[in-house]
Amino acid sequence: MVPDLADLLATSRVVSLPMTTRFRGITVREAVLIEGPFGWTEFSPFVEYDDEEATAWLRAAIDFGWRAAPEPLRDRIPVNATVPAVPADQVPAVLARFPGTRTAKVKVAERGQTLTDDVERVRAVRDALGAEGRVRVDANALWNLDEAEHAIHALAPFDLEYVEQPCATVDELAELRRRIRYMGIPIAADESVRKAADPLAVAKAGAADIVIVKAQPLGGVHAARRIVAEAGLPAVVSSALDTSVGIAMGAHLAAALPELEFDCGLGTVALFAQDVADEPLRPVDGSIPVVRPSVSSARLDELQADTERTQWWLDRLARCHRILERGLAL
Ligand SMILES: O=C(O)CCC(=O)c1ccccc1C(=O)O
Numbered sequence: 001m002v003p004d005l006a007d008l009l010a011t012s013r014v015v016s017l018p019m020t021t022r023f024r025g026i027t028v029r030e031a032v033l034i035e036g037p038f039g040w041t042e043f044s045p046f047v048e049y050d051d052e053e054a055t056a057w058l059r060a061a062i063d064f065g066w067r068a069a070p071e072p073l074r075d076r077i078p079v080n081a082t083v084p085a086v087p088a089d090q091v092p093a094v095l096a097r098f099p100g101t102r103t104a105k106v107k108v109a110e111r112g113q114t115l116t117d118d119v120e121r122v123r124a125v126r127d128a129l130g131a132e133g134r135v136r137v138d139a140n141a142l143w144n145l146d147e148a149e150h151a152i153h154a155l156a157p158f159d160l161e162y163v164e165q166p167c168a169t170v171d172e173l174a175e176l177r178r179r180i181r182y183m184g185i186p187i188a189a190d191e192s193v194r195k196a197a198d199p200l201a202v203a204k205a206g207a208a209d210i211v212i213v214k215a216q217p218l219g220g221v222h223a224a225r226r227i228v229a230e231a232g233l234p235a236v237v238s239s240a241l242d243t244s245v246g247i248a249m250g251a252h253l254a255a256a257l258p259e260l261e262f263d264c265g266l267g268t269v270a271l272f273a274q275d276v277a278d279e280p281l282r283p284v285d286g287s288i289p290v291v292r293p294s295v296s297s298a299r300l301d302e303l304q305a306d307t308e309r310t311q312w313w314l315d316r317l318a319r320c321h322r323i324l325e326r327g328l329a330l
């Protein structure tokens, strides 16, 4: 079911959230918040995505606002700290934003940096978390096969929980998995799930040990839950640098999965200087609650994007809505 565009626009608010640390090259995150019959929901595809790709994010927004979430099987979700590609000396300050987390995901392979930068950053994270910490890295598909193999050798002494999207293609992931099997370090697929024509292809090809699932790009909580069931692999629910409302969507997905053996990438509200919720879904004691946060209109006013950006987002929402409706008509 797709609500009318007028219903979506009636409550849509475009916000611009300042971040504490540059992440994915951005320092301000924009989002549309929409109030549906089931509560606030979020539409925030990254600005560089085309309308086709952004339409899955609108499906997700509608799913969360206009449909009851599946029955939650847990009421809190353990989360990881997310460490952007910062210099090693900034690691303690980043980790301090994620109180109580035993797991950290560290960005590596950033353009313009070297493997030495990655090694020093990962070392600083391991030093801070100690032997009981869990350290995973995310290369965002930026290594080729040989670079990945070489980098994983260099990072293995820090005892990696898994390596997320080391290379771009399913074939590369499958080959890398063969090459590093003897090391016992699992490979997790992220972009190969959320940006693929077939999100199950990587699992079918046996090219990953773990799937990363994100509610917005996968078309919502219900669709993503189904992808996890069909993939038949352990899943880690992560986010897309969402506001507390988008994080709540992810938390409802994580809460509905029959098994959740890894900490989830849902702590990223900690990277925002401000947020839309009265009680932001920042990690406390290493977890976030499974709730629909209340959004204050005062905060929406404060964080409102300027006229030009607001129009840009509402136009984009309208184009994606048209694509959704056309899809239904086919
Ligand atoms: O998984 C996490 O720890 C947080 C989310 C995250 O890393 C992310 C956020 C925005 C865009 C891409 C990614 C990613 O996992 O690659």
Ligand SMILES: [Mg+2]
Binding pocket: 138, 140, 164, 165, 190, 191, 212
């Ligand atoms: Mg990732």
